[in-house]
Amino acid sequence: MAHYSDLEKELARYSRTYRNPKLPPLALSSLYALFPEKYKTLPKGVKGCWPDDAWPNGDKAGVYIFFDSKLNVIYIGETSILNDRLGVYFCYGDLKRCKIRHDSWEVKPEFVVTIGIPAKTAFESAALERYLISRLQPSQNTIGIK
Numbered sequence: 183m184a185h186y187s188d189l190e191k192e193l194a195r196y197s198r199t200y201r202n203p204k205l206p207p208l209a210l211s212s213l214y215a216l217f218p219e220k221y222k223t224l225p226k227g228v229k230g231c232w233p234d235d236a237w238p239n240g241d242k243a244g245v246y247i248f249f250d251s252k253l254n255v256i257y258i259g260e261t262s263i264l265n266d267r268l269g270v271y272f273c274y275g276d277l278k279r280c281k282i283r284h285d286s287w288e289v290k291p292e293f294v295v296t297i298g299i300p301a302k303t304a305f306e307s308a309a310l311e312r313y314l315i316s317r318l319q320p321s322q323n324t325i326g327i328k
Contacts (some may be wrong), residue, residue, distance in 0.1 A: 184318035209298035211238030239298030260311035
């Protein structure tokens with residue numbers, strides 16, 4: 183199962199192999215905790231938490247990656263606006279805590295990372311998503327995977 187550290191390596195490989203070095207860089211966010219109240223100490227690298235911090239790269243097109251409690255990659259998706267898409271998955275529950283809108287997850291998302299795509303290359307989102315899915319093979323991405 184792929185881990186957060188594998189994501190960093192694959193994003194670097196994608197940028198070296200498929201992107202023109204003159205393009206603006208992709209913006210990999212820090213980890214964002216969906217359920218910070220569950221942890222006495224948040225994992226290293228968590229810089230944002232529900233509900234106090236905005237979604238990282240929220241106003242950009244990009245790719246979002248969900249992780250389980252051990253920072254294993256469980257799902258990768260892409261969107262034209264990260265704020266809008268992440269709002270489809272998560273909302274306010276009791277006491278302003280994060281609530282997952284769909285309970286069909288085999289493994290519950292605990293953390294999110296986003297990769298913001300520069301506006302002039304927003305079309306890259308779909309290619310980056312496919313690349314990361316093929317390299318990291320998250321357990322919850324099942325459509326189109328053989």
